[in-house]
Amino acid sequence: MVESAPVLELRDLETWSRPGTALAVLGHPIKHSISPAMHNAALARLAREHARFADWNYVRFDIHPDTLPRALELLYARNFRGVNLTVPHKIIAFDRVAEVDPAARPVGAVNTLRWSAGGWQGFNTDGYGLATAVTETLGRTLRGSHIILLGAGGAARGAAVECLQQGCASLAIANRTRENLDALLATLAPVANGIPVRGFAPATPPADLPVGALVINATSAGLRDTDPSPIDLAALPRPSAVFDMIYNPPQTPLLRQATALGVPNANGLSMLVHQGAKALEIWSGIPASQTAPAMNQAARAAFGL
Template sequence: MSASAYPVRTLVDLEPWPAGAPSLAVIGQPVTHSLSPAMHNAALAALAARDPRFAAWRYHKFEIAPAELPRALRRFHERGFLGINVTVPHKEALLGLVESADPFALAAGAANTLVRTPGGWRAFNTDGSGLAAALRADFGGPLAGTPVILLGAGGAARGAAVRCLRDGVAALAIGNRGADRLRTLLADLAPLAGGIPLRGFALDAPPADLPRGALVINATTVGLKGSAGAPVDLTQLPAPARVYDMIYNPAETPLLHQAAALGLPRANGLSMLVHQGAHALTLWTGLEAPVEIMDRAARAAFAA
């Protein structure tokens, strides 16, 4: 089923929502083209075929503006939602609005998954685990021992950076256009780095001494459908080895197009969407997520 087959709901739709309906959702702005409902509802159908407890579970998408977020989280909880995925622009704002947070989310300073508790929400960050699993699937290797050049300093980048440091990358260089946000992220990451070289740089002027043979990860929205250009010129980086773009729409961003022209192994973010979603589903259900079914459903929805 395509992304457009699922209606985009709003905060108004929560008012008459039947209390206690076993519901899940993705929230953000925008969410129109989110593949998460198709992916998660396919997974829920597979779980229901084995366990009737999940027969009535459904996953929805809600357009929630930043100013609406506090009220929306209260209302989702009041109406009995069991879990929520959170996308841009809310990932960094969540931690100040929840009852508790997983240590990884606290370390990242950003969350993308909420699990219902009796008194509110517990926040998790599955971006890091999703990225690591996606890189293994697409490139066949772990993050450990790999030099990484990470593009961006927002919510998605925070989860990726913490995972890179915890997995023991050889070095981590983070590029961003805004100096203040980059400085804040580097300060937050410094206690986690240990002996791993950690540095920042301006995306419009990459230094010549960045690590050679690095895995380049784009965690910015530059290149997203409707957005022109690439976050960095790959020819300005010293001999990158592989390129991973967290964006999956379009399937080939300008950054990945340049990587192809340079003959570099490359992959888009559809695999990360699937694996971070699978981790979230496990948090909600307590069961192993059917990753292959989720992957097929996401790819079919994207193709449609």
């Protein structure tokens, strides 16, 4: 197992005086995050090849949403080169950065910030992580694929935007709460660019859903052993593959059913790795493909794999 980094708090940031180039991840809670293990493993490898990375270090802060504005001010004043944001900060921070990357605007959330003279620049690397992971683990591309997306929350919104930006063949979104589903469909309409997008209740899938679709779970169903599956795969026309964004536990009820049905499937660990590698590319200029292997090795070690 990879030794976990200490969990820091706002008071540590108030008195921050550590030398070197600092990077951080903010969340609440954050103790479960393996991002420090992933990034520091990649930075250690980079430092052996490029001396400029010798003083780079990645830490984690548990920041309550109420204190996020103060934390971002302090991180900027302390010249942190970059920041990752996880639950619940991605949406909160969107309106608190000086500049948002055009690709992240439709998502309405940022998970990566980069220091600039004019203020924080905001990016979202989750879409890149999803697309790259689907190709790496399942041999599929979002482009040209029929997608069945489970969920209508923040993670689903990012996934939906990425699928549409990549040029999927169609997008069908399943969510139990119709109000949330309709809100997401309305948000996606301006970026669909002619791609068919529709919603349905997971308990009653339409009979005309496409055969061979890629099913993507963007709900939290599966985080706990007692969680029901977000959908009955047997009620769908046979999908070509199933991707679950959840990576801990590595086997969710959805993935267990996919395995039982003989449908290729993968969890979200690869997505976690590739979104992290893309963030490091934004901060360092080193292509994500070069740092992903070290991050993957550290991530797997963190889970004893």
